[in-house]
Amino acid sequence: MADINISRPHSLGLPAARELANKWMEGAAQKMGLTCSLVSGETEDQIKFERSGVTGVMKVRGDALELEAKLGMMMKALKPMIEAEIDKNLTRLLEKAGGQG
Template structure:
């Protein structure tokens, strides 16, 4: 069972969602020291990530981002902060992309 489960629906389509997922992955690697791996599928991509105390998966489709994060014992104390940051960052990225796609 994941410690953090987060789903964010969107209407961006798979190509734009892939771009955003790659941006998120690069940003997460740089800011949080995550080691990330991206596997592209026909209609859904999988991003796996890890660092000491954190492992997780993000499924990227044409209509949602589904994130599952497992926290190590020492990281569980930071769960509320991590959840808030994940929610804020994904919502911001999608909002920015949605706004720019409507311009």
């Protein structure tokens, strides 16, 4: 079971959502030290991410972004801060893209 679950509906469509997810992936790698890998699909992409104490996946669809993350023992104490930062970043990216729905 994931420790962090964030779902953000949007109205961008899959091509624009992919661009947005790539921006998130670049920022997450730089700011949070995450190693990310992209698995593209026909109707959904998955960005798998990890670093010491954190593993997860972001599902990128034409109508929503869904993020699930599992935190290690030491990171669980920081859950509220981590969750708030991820939520803020996704909300900001969606607002900039005009797809907040």
